[in-house]
Amino acid sequence: MASSINAGVNLANTAKPRFTFREKLSWTWASMKENKLSYLFVAPYYLLFFTFTILPVIISMLLSFTYYNILEMPKFTGWENYINLFTEDDVFLIAVRNTFVFAFVTGPLSYFMCLIFAWFINELSPKIRAVLTLIFYAPSISGSAYMIWAIAFSGDSNGYVNGFLMRNGFISEPITWFQNPKYMLGIIMAVQLWLSLGAGFLSMIAGLQSIDDTYYEAAAVDGIKNRFQELWYVTLPMMRPQLMFAAVMQIAASFAAGDICAQLAGFPSVDYAAHTVVLHMQDYGNIRFEMGYASAIATILFLSMLLTNKVVQNLLRKVGE
Amino acid sequence: MRIRLRAKKVNRSVWGNIAVFTMLALTAAFMGLPLLFVISNAFKPLNEFYLYPPRFFPQNWTLTNFKNLFIQLSNSWVPITRYLFNTVFITIVGTTAHVFFASLAAYALAKHNFPGKKIIFTSIVMSLMFTSNTLGIAQYIILSKLGLIDSQFSIIALNIGAALGLFLMKQFMEGVPDSLLESARMDGASELRVFWQIAMPSVKPATLTLIILQVQGLWYNTGSSFLYSEQLKTLPVALSQIMQGGIAFGGMGAAAMLIIISVPILVFVINQANVVRTFTTSGIKE
Numbered sequence: 001m002a003s004s005i006n007a008g009v010n011l012a013n014t015a016k017p018r019f020t021f022r023e024k025l026s027w028t029w030a031s032m033k034e035n036k037l038s039y040l041f042v043a044p045y046y047l048l049f050f051t052f053t054i055l056p057v058i059i060s061m062l063l064s065f066t067y068y069n070i071l072e073m074p075k076f077t078g079w080e081n082y083i084n085l086f087t088e089d090d091v092f093l094i095a096v097r098n099t100f101v102f103a104f105v106t107g108p109l110s111y112f113m114c115l116i117f118a119w120f121i122n123e124l125s126p127k128i129r130a131v132l133t134l135i136f137y138a139p140s141i142s143g144s145a146y147m148i149w150a151i152a153f154s155g156d157s158n159g160y161v162n163g164f165l166m167r168n169g170f171i172s173e174p175i176t177w178f179q180n181p182k183y184m185l186g187i188i189m190a191v192q193l194w195l196s197l198g199a200g201f202l203s204m205i206a207g208l209q210s211i212d213d214t215y216y217e218a219a220a221v222d223g224i225k226n227r228f229q230e231l232w233y234v235t236l237p238m239m240r241p242q243l244m245f246a247a248v249m250q251i252a253a254s255f256a257a258g259d260i261c262a263q264l265a266g267f268p269s270v271d272y273a274a275h276t277v278v279l280h281m282q283d284y285g286n287i288r289f290e291m292g293y294a295s296a297i298a299t300i301l302f303l304s305m306l307l308t309n310k311v312v313q314n315l316l317r318k319v320g321e
Numbered sequence: 322m323r324i325r326l327r328a329k330k331v332n333r334s335v336w337g338n339i340a341v342f343t344m345l346a347l348t349a350a351f352m353g354l355p356l357l358f359v360i361s362n363a364f365k366p367l368n369e370f371y372l373y374p375p376r377f378f379p380q381n382w383t384l385t386n387f388k389n390l391f392i393q394l395s396n397s398w399v400p401i402t403r404y405l406f407n408t409v410f411i412t413i414v415g416t417t418a419h420v421f422f423a424s425l426a427a428y429a430l431a432k433h434n435f436p437g438k439k440i441i442f443t444s445i446v447m448s449l450m451f452t453s454n455t456l457g458i459a460q461y462i463i464l465s466k467l468g469l470i471d472s473q474f475s476i477i478a479l480n481i482g483a484a485l486g487l488f489l490m491k492q493f494m495e496g497v498p499d500s501l502l503e504s505a506r507m508d509g510a511s512e513l514r515v516f517w518q519i520a521m522p523s524v525k526p527a528t529l530t531l532i533i534l535q536v537q538g539l540w541y542n543t544g545s546s547f548l549y550s551e552q553l554k555t556l557p558v559a560l561s562q563i564m565q566g567g568i569a570f571g572g573m574g575a576a577a578m579l580i581i582i583s584v585p586i587l588v589f590v591i592n593q594a595n596v597v598r599t600f601t602t603s604g605i606k607e
Contacts (some may be wrong), residue, residue, distance in 0.1 A: 028436045031435065031436050032435065032436050032437075035433060035434070035435035035436075037429075037433075037512055038429040038433040038434075038435040038438070039429075039435065041425045041426055041428065041429035041433075041512075041516070042425075042426040042429050042430065042438075042441060044422045044425070044426075044481075045422040045423055045425065045426035045481065045482065045487060046426060046441060046482075047482075048422075048478055048479075048481045048482030049445060049448075049482035049483075049484065049487070050482075051463060051478075051482065052460055052463065052478065052479050052482045053448045053456070053482060053484060054444060054448065055459065055463060056456035056459035056460050056463070057448060057451050057456065059459040060451075060455040060456060060459065063455075070458065117345075117348070120341045120344065120345055121345070123333075123338075123341065126594050126595075126596075126597050127594055129593065129594075129596075130590050130593035130594040130596075131590070132345065132349060133589075133593050134586065134589055134590055134593065135349045135352050135353040135356070136348070136349065136352050137589070138352055138353055138354075138355055138356045139352060139355055141537060141582065141585055141586060141589065142355045142356060142359055142582050145354075145355030145356075145358065145359070146355075148354060148355060148358050194351070194352070197352070199485065199489075199534055202530045202533065202534070203489055203492070203527070203530060205526075205530075205593075205596065206493070206526035206527050206529070206530045206596055207493070207526075209526045209596050209597060210493065210496055210524070210526055210527075226334070226337075227333060227334075227337060238496075241491075241492035241493065241495050241496060242492055242493075244492065245488055245489060245492045248446060248449055248450070248488070249449075249485075251450065252449050252450055255450075256452045278452055278454065281452070281454055281455065282454060285454055285455055286454075291455065291458065294454070294455050295455045298451065298452055298454065298455040301452060302450055302451045302452070305450035306447065306450055309450060
């Protein structure tokens, strides 16, 4: 470490402001040899990660510039898939609009739900906390449990919601909730929120448990007066890594909504009112076997998530200031 | 010397506590619905199953569904214990291997300094934002080139390299004080030992959480398109075949559902009850 700093100073003095590529390479190589152990620690995991995730992602991105129907070899078509998406494909634009509405409503809301409930639950004793966490996490652990909302919002007068509204005179005719474009997306967003206390929520609970009490005691001495000040000035800055983790989780979940829409509103939904980008991708990938086109959709979705994540991570850096 | 103040928390008002508990109770009633639904369905007699309008709770609770399920299972061509073994094997080996290798890599990424570590970590986080739908074909081709198709190690290998666990562990490893690791190194502990005996215990809440997520993912794993032999198929596949058997099998399906979700729930409750304060910073001056 010290020797490389000295080398830098010497070179700066001898009117040679830039290091050559070769020099940089040799330092990096020396540093890599020095840190052999670190690479050894990372290698088993990363080799598998690279093989089964990075490689497929790269292949998928390359395929997005081709026409590929799985049976024949991919044919290179340049930007054609991307151009068609934005100029020819009206349904894609509907899907984009729905996905953005969906993501920008459920993303932030679900994130704050995770945080607030984790924060509340953290006050309880371990046993009660475990039970309550289970109840809150229940929608995520019980498989396709959200299908009970299909029964609740069933379109005839026997559905729980219609039955309730009709008995109390709010409506006279049953509402076909999942066929009416006016209600569809709204109800699905509500169900998504109900499902949203997942991995991000659990990480926040674990994060809160990793903060030492002494910080709170010190903060109380320093003049923190109530639980909200404590949250903003002590708790949140301490659990910034968990906040970042949960943000990525919620972004991925809210942009990638698809199955839930298809299960509740049908596929395709009436007027494509619950059609999302992921459903559009599945339509082309799994049904029409146009893998190149599906890959282009995946790449665009990926880029919009990356951009959102960038913005959110910058906001999170300001927490506690 | 630490004085325990947690019994009487600082900065808490009585009215605030009452508001918190009310809100928790109201939401809990709403969130607990699916669990209640699965439980009540499992004990519903078949003649109440397709009642219209649907009923939430059964009028006559019964164990018939479970009896029928066990009779059905004992008649199966491949013994049910085979499916059970497959799922237990994938879950235990997969969880253990992922937790160990992801934590080891996360430790190096959080606490060591080496060229390329930023790129490695960024690539892992970014991959979480690529929806997996279009990756299946490439994964299949790679697995078949490695000769892992129709082997349980396809599921396990894919699972070890999952991005979520590494990201989670890395975020928690960052909170482990360097001074704690440094003092262990001064005492002559090897790096592997520092990782296992100092870093891992400090992030116990994260490890327990990761185990929950892993067990949940692997226990429900159907082997998707990677497992073909009937002898290798998993419990969820066997049970979903029963559930798809038709109307007469509705009750058995509900009983099967309850049995299958009870294992992840058990793991969840045990682990969550142990997610408790870790006191890594006690006695350390930063």
